[in-house]
Amino acid sequence: MKARLKHFAVSVWHLYYDGFRSMTVGRTLWAVILIKLFIIFAVLKLFFFPNFIHEHAQKGQEAEFVSSQILKK
């Protein structure tokens, strides 16, 4: 059982390792994906898209904050 599990893990490792090594257009695509993820999470999320409620309401007081926002409109 242990040997079969090890064999499976090695096969999975080789699948990914050989696959990544033999990529052609995939290299460009991964570069695009990584740049995109960096822009989305490290730039946009961090600087432009804060969670409005977490920024303005104390923890546990979110419902109160939303009700004050909704009911004053």
Place this chain on the structure above:
Amino acid sequence: MTNLLLDISTGTVDWARAQFALTAIYHWLFVPLTLGLALIMGIVETCYYRTGKAFWKEAARFWQRLFGVNFAMGVATGIILEFEFGTNWSNYSWMVGDIFGAPLAIEGIVAFFMESTFVAVMFFGWNKVSRGFHLASTWLTGLGATISAWWILVANAWMQYPIGQEFNPDTMRFEMTSFANVALSPFAVDKFCHTVTTSWIIGAAFTVAVSAWYLLKQRNTQLARQSIKIGAIVGLVATLLGALTGDNSAYMVAQTQPMKLAAMEGLYNGGTHQGLSVVALPGPFSQPDYENDVEPPYRIAVPNMLSILATHHADGYVPGVNDLLSGFTRPDGSKEPSAREKMTRGRRAIANLAQYRQLMTAAKTGKGDTAAAKAQAQKILPQLKADMPYFGYGYIKDVHHLVPNIPISFFAFRTMVGIGCLFILFFLVVLHYIYRLDISKPRWLLIAAIVMLPLAYIGSEAGWVVAEVGRQPWTIQDMLPVGAAVSGVSSGSIATTFFVFLFLFTTMLAVEISILCKQIKNYNFE
């Protein structure tokens, strides 16, 4: 008469709407091709599995490569929509958190684990896993993307038809009372079926266009001939299914969002035996004078067709914009309240909610007679519950704000349906040339096949415009208008990110088109 261009405000709500629309439209450029090409590559690889011929293996790898480019470009474009919920639409986001939590979590898990596992086997597993396992991985990649779409569409459908929920005034949230009702709501089922089948049209149109280009260039002709055949068959089946599911969707809209249907049709005054407008020309830039006009100018209609579409009966009653604003009595005697009555009930709901929360806060803080405050708060609840279906109407200042943009809804609907019908004809002609004549001969048809690809996208985006513009002013149908759902952020910050997205997405699209074109151009099959 409202001038729709001059009426666009530079306030937070309109910038937040514009940003969401921009993001969703760009996101939707990637998704349908993923869903559509998943089907094509699955079919091509099944041909390889069944025949064992090297040709089909190479063909499958070619289409999978193009799928991979589009898949990579589309990754994470949808997550930006969720960022926007948290920043620009925080009230809405909080209020629907309990409903959307489960579908979006399932979507995330399915998308990550299923797609990432099977995509890896599909791309890296040739010659490493058995043919059967590889084929299963290819189909499961497509299935993963489709299941992912299901949960997103469940969330969207719930906003249009909010069932399986109850508003909790203590938590200020719509809380799920039935997961099955949310996940399997008839609106979600129709939306899913229509969205997925019409996405297959884009996959088919893409396959036919790429094949047509090869035939025009007289390159990779065997690949092109076999692929165009698969593309055209899938395309024809998908367009027919799209028409069928579209009919179901329209029926559902008639039952749950009659104002959207009235706007789509430019139906000012309803009644029985309503005809479907084939041609009409409402002014494109201004809201028509629906109170005084009988119908849009130059209207030519198919008799009874709208009644059949909306009620499945030729003499079915279809309310128009004015009926929905002033209230009407259905043929079965049931009454639909007027917009003003709904607004009154909505205002009462808001006032009761405010009072309820005030009393409960007093009870919690121990000020005064807490037991009496609690008892009084409980007395308010039944009325609040009864008025809750009209809660959103309490924010509406003018009944005319309940009418969505008629020209956009009207023309977008006709664009979608017109392009859909054109595709039925197109795929029939292509199949005629494939099976009766010679598909490589007619240059006009091959050029048309390339021109049809952007049309497929326009049709698909137009469908979303109908769905989303037509449901305005609601984020949650009847219960939360956009004005109440939006956060108290400055319009300037949303405007900034709007242009950041415009630049980012346009760049990404240009990169995708460039990589795809390069892959197609440099590919040598023979």
